[in-house]
Amino acid sequence: MKAEIISVGTEILLGDILDTNSQYLAVRLPPMGIDLYYMSKVGDNLQRLAETIGRAHKRSDLVLITGGLGPTEDDLTREAIALSLDEEMYVDADMEQRLRAFFAARGFTFPERNVKQAMLIPSAQAIPNPRGTAPGWWVEKDGRFIVAMPGPPAELERMWEREVTPHLADLTTGDVIASRTLKTIGIGEGHLDEMVSPLLKSENPTIGVYAKPDGVHLRLTAKASTQEAARRLIQPMEEELRRLVGDAVWGVDDDTLEAAIGAILKERALTLATMESCTGGLLASTITDVPGSSVYFKGGYVAYTARMKMNLAVSAELIERHGTVSDEVAADMARAARANADADLGVAVTGVAGPDELEGKPPGQMHVAVDDGGPGLSISYTYYQGRAATKRRAVTTALALLRRALLARG
Amino acid sequence: MKAEIISVGTEILLGDILDTNSQYLAVRLPPMGIDLYYMSKVGDNLQRLAETIGRAHKRSDLVLITGGLGPTEDDLTREAIALSLDEEMYVDADMEQRLRAFFAARGFTFPERNVKQAMLIPSAQAIPNPRGTAPGWWVEKDGRFIVAMPGPPAELERMWEREVTPHLADLTTGDVIASRTLKTIGIGEGHLDEMVSPLLKSENPTIGVYAKPDGVHLRLTAKASTQEAARRLIQPMEEELRRLVGDAVWGVDDDTLEAAIGAILKERALTLATMESCTGGLLASTITDVPGSSVYFKGGYVAYTARMKMNLAVSAELIERHGTVSDEVAADMARAARANADADLGVAVTGVAGPDELEGKPPGQMHVAVDDGGPGLSISYTYYQGRAATKRRAVTTALALLRRALLARG
Numbered sequence: 001m002k003a004e005i006i007s008v009g010t011e012i013l014l015g016d017i018l019d020t021n022s023q024y025l026a027v028r029l030p031p032m033g034i035d036l037y038y039m040s041k042v043g044d045n046l047q048r049l050a051e052t053i054g055r056a057h058k059r060s061d062l063v064l065i066t067g068g069l070g071p072t073e074d075d076l077t078r079e080a081i082a083l084s085l086d087e088e089m090y091v092d093a094d095m096e097q098r099l100r101a102f103f104a105a106r107g108f109t110f111p112e113r114n115v116k117q118a119m120l121i122p123s124a125q126a127i128p129n130p131r132g133t134a135p136g137w138w139v140e141k142d143g144r145f146i147v148a149m150p151g152p153p154a155e156l157e158r159m160w161e162r163e164v165t166p167h168l169a170d171l172t173t174g175d176v177i178a179s180r181t182l183k184t185i186g187i188g189e190g191h192l193d194e195m196v197s198p199l200l201k202s203e204n205p206t207i208g209v210y211a212k213p214d215g216v217h218l219r220l221t222a223k224a225s226t227q228e229a230a231r232r233l234i235q236p237m238e239e240e241l242r243r244l245v246g247d248a249v250w251g252v253d254d255d256t257l258e259a260a261i262g263a264i265l266k267e268r269a270l271t272l273a274t275m276e277s278c279t280g281g282l283l284a285s286t287i288t289d290v291p292g293s294s295v296y297f298k299g300g301y302v303a304y305t306a307r308m309k310m311n312l313a314v315s316a317e318l319i320e321r322h323g324t325v326s327d328e329v330a331a332d333m334a335r336a337a338r339a340n341a342d343a344d345l346g347v348a349v350t351g352v353a354g355p356d357e358l359e360g361k362p363p364g365q366m367h368v369a370v371d372d373g374g375p376g377l378s379i380s381y382t383y384y385q386g387r388a389a390t391k392r393r394a395v396t397t398a399l400a401l402l403r404r405a406l407l408a409r410g
Numbered sequence: 411m412k413a414e415i416i417s418v419g420t421e422i423l424l425g426d427i428l429d430t431n432s433q434y435l436a437v438r439l440p441p442m443g444i445d446l447y448y449m450s451k452v453g454d455n456l457q458r459l460a461e462t463i464g465r466a467h468k469r470s471d472l473v474l475i476t477g478g479l480g481p482t483e484d485d486l487t488r489e490a491i492a493l494s495l496d497e498e499m500y501v502d503a504d505m506e507q508r509l510r511a512f513f514a515a516r517g518f519t520f521p522e523r524n525v526k527q528a529m530l531i532p533s534a535q536a537i538p539n540p541r542g543t544a545p546g547w548w549v550e551k552d553g554r555f556i557v558a559m560p561g562p563p564a565e566l567e568r569m570w571e572r573e574v575t576p577h578l579a580d581l582t583t584g585d586v587i588a589s590r591t592l593k594t595i596g597i598g599e600g601h602l603d604e605m606v607s608p609l610l611k612s613e614n615p616t617i618g619v620y621a622k623p624d625g626v627h628l629r630l631t632a633k634a635s636t637q638e639a640a641r642r643l644i645q646p647m648e649e650e651l652r653r654l655v656g657d658a659v660w661g662v663d664d665d666t667l668e669a670a671i672g673a674i675l676k677e678r679a680l681t682l683a684t685m686e687s688c689t690g691g692l693l694a695s696t697i698t699d700v701p702g703s704s705v706y707f708k709g710g711y712v713a714y715t716a717r718m719k720m721n722l723a724v725s726a727e728l729i730e731r732h733g734t735v736s737d738e739v740a741a742d743m744a745r746a747a748r749a750n751a752d753a754d755l756g757v758a759v760t761g762v763a764g765p766d767e768l769e770g771k772p773p774g775q776m777h778v779a780v781d782d783g784g785p786g787l788s789i790s791y792t793y794y795q796g797r798a799a800t801k802r803r804a805v806t807t808a809l810a811l812l813r814r815a816l817l818a819r820g
Contacts, residue, residue, distance in 0.1 A: 015437030307752075
């Protein structure tokens with residue numbers, strides 16, 4: 001089944017809104033055996049919209065439209081579908097009644113212009129939208145389909161999952177696609193590519209190697225008649241990859257590094273504390289993005305000045321001798337975090353977030369350390385990509401080092 | 411001048427990549443007097459790409475293409491332009507030479523397939539790309555233009571700013587658009603709408619009211635023959651709006667709340683410290699996103715447990731009596747942050763980040779306090795929108811409260 005997506009709205013063309021709906025839909029099509037050929041964005045203009053929808057309907061089995069279903073004069077998706085299919089719109093009495101009831105139940109008077117949300121064409125059926133006033137349209141004509149859904153993501157997503165997906169599943173017959181992502185850290189993209197190169201020629205599943213902010217991802221994608229059959233193709237290849245790559249794999253699919261580490265800490269009943277300067281709290285914030293992290297995260301210190309570090313019992317002598325941006329001070333910060341918060345592990349970051357240099361050290365110079373009461377681990381590097389990205393990269397490095405320390409404890 | 415944007419790449423259609431290039435370009439067109447009519451995304455397929463480019467070239471004065479200029483077989487933008495214009499590609503000797511020199515300078519052998527990045531068609535000129543190996547194409551045919559630029563944002567953005575914008579500026583003649591955004595906090599969208607309602611009927615400039623994560627934005631947009639003329643239309647309206655709204659306006663355009671606060675602290679030579687529980691370090695991290703924040707930010711405490719709060723000299727008695735999620739404890743945390751770090755101001759957040767309740771209090775219940783040695787300020791509310799958004803909203807609230815405290819000091 002060939003599909004395309006049309007996003008409607010002048011705000012998108014003006015760049016006021018970043019259209020995330022198309023990506024939401026795009027990732028959900030291959031698992032259903034639907035091939036996406038085009039995505040377009042059109043403004044709130046009847047002529048251009050009708051022309052775009054008409055062309056899409058002619059060349060694609062399925063046209064998914066988001067946006068333009070509101071009650072205002074600018075909302076023209078219904079009118080454009082009607083025009084492109086040369087059909088007349090009419091007010092559906094049942095729908096009008098439900099719409100009026102929706103307003104009455106909330107104690108609002110019914111704005112008469114909203115009656116257009118109760119309109120249909122002969123080829124269309126309404127799709128319920130309990131999260132808003134705009135019903136969708138399910139249009140079937142000449143054996144092909146147009147599905148119009150509202151633009152607000154919460155409304156779109158519910159309608160897609162509950163109403164549209166089940167209907168589409170009945171219609172699609174071709175091969176479906178399953179994919180699985182193995183997430184690794186600690187091995188560079190080039191080296192990983194070499195390690196798995198014997199498998200890269202595989203055609204089903206295919207394997208892709210992608211450098212991402214949280215490490216390097218290995219993505220397996222298989223095609224088969226059912227999801228189960230596709231997953232069975234992936235499984236032996238995943239095992240082979242895991243054998244080749246070893247414990248550099250820290251998670252799969254939607255896993256995050258902070259959640260993976262949280263799971264290890266929880267399982268082993270270990271506690272954690274942080275001390276950070278240049279990352280300014282982002283390390284602690286990332287660790288606490290995981291629901292339930294209060295079980296293992298005791299707390300953190302954002303020691304932004306040398307004075308604050310000393311107040312937190314970081315050695316004044318080490319700061320004096322090596323500067324705050326040094327391996328020695330990073331290690332002592334990790335020790336102090338652990339000691340002050342009475343935690344099993346301390347992790348620390350000190351460095352230069354940029355854009356200016358600090359203590360004569362360049363932006364992007366980072367020192368990361370973990371202290372678990374044993375010899376400890378540390379790492380340092382220099383890589384500057386702007387302040388925000390540099391902070392994020394340091395946080396990922398700290399989490400990866402923490403994971404290594406946890407694995408080393410066995 | 412009518413324009414459209416085409417983004418090329420199967421990764422975009424698969425949803426693996428969110429295309430941000432189109433939005434980057436879209437916001438930059440109206441100020442140049444260029445109207446954007448369509449945005450499309452097409453996969454790495456020669457036929458479909460050529461067809462899309464051909465149609466765009468027929469209906470639009472300017473077609474901006476991003477992506478598909480790499481050296482691999484999947485990179486088909488050049489081929490598709492050639493096919494759609496019915497022209498032959500040839501290797502440009504100068505370009506080939508420069509490309510070989512680029513590789514030689516880095517000590518790499520030249521991969522022969524890269525020679526396609528030295529190709530042109532008779533209607534095309536190369537656009538330099540010092541950040542990568544893929545030059546762009548500037549195509550002029552039948553009085554209309556096609557501009558092909560690389561997909562990696564860093565390469566695209568440099569090429570757009572330095573190479574493409576100056577050429578386009580010479581070609582455009584129509585009205586240009588200027589806009590100005592006033593950012594406010596502390597007044598709800600509905601109330602602000604009422605306050606400025608006498609001005610909302612204005613047609614040039616127009617005024618829009620938008621609720622955003624950092625408050626409510628008032629956006630003025632004017633059309634005139636030059637940027638200067640458009641800005642002159644905006645200026646008196648901006649003054650009128652500022653008069654109506656008062657000091658709820660904290661910044662304009664790309665300003666951030668944290669930078670606005672940083673500027674006040676710096677100007678008054680005041681220092682700041684934080685103590686936070688449920689935001690887990692995000693407040694400190696946001697404050698330190700501002701370059702140079704080390705001048706006024708002394709440091710922060712992520713007091714994730716009651717024990718850690720008490721270690722930081724938050725009153726055990728208040729915790730016992732009111733629970734950690736309370737106005738009283740928030741105020742004492744702000745006081746303790748200020749005292750421990752020897753800062754002029756302390757700001758604190760305690761609450762329930764969710765998804766589970768805490769101490770019998772629901773997710774989204776937040777208590778925020780500022781202590782500056784005077785009577786202090788505090789605010790509390792309950793609003794849950796998922797863990798990440800709830801953390802962000804609490805940080806915005808804390809920054810807004812801090813700003814109020816600074817204004818109150820006069």
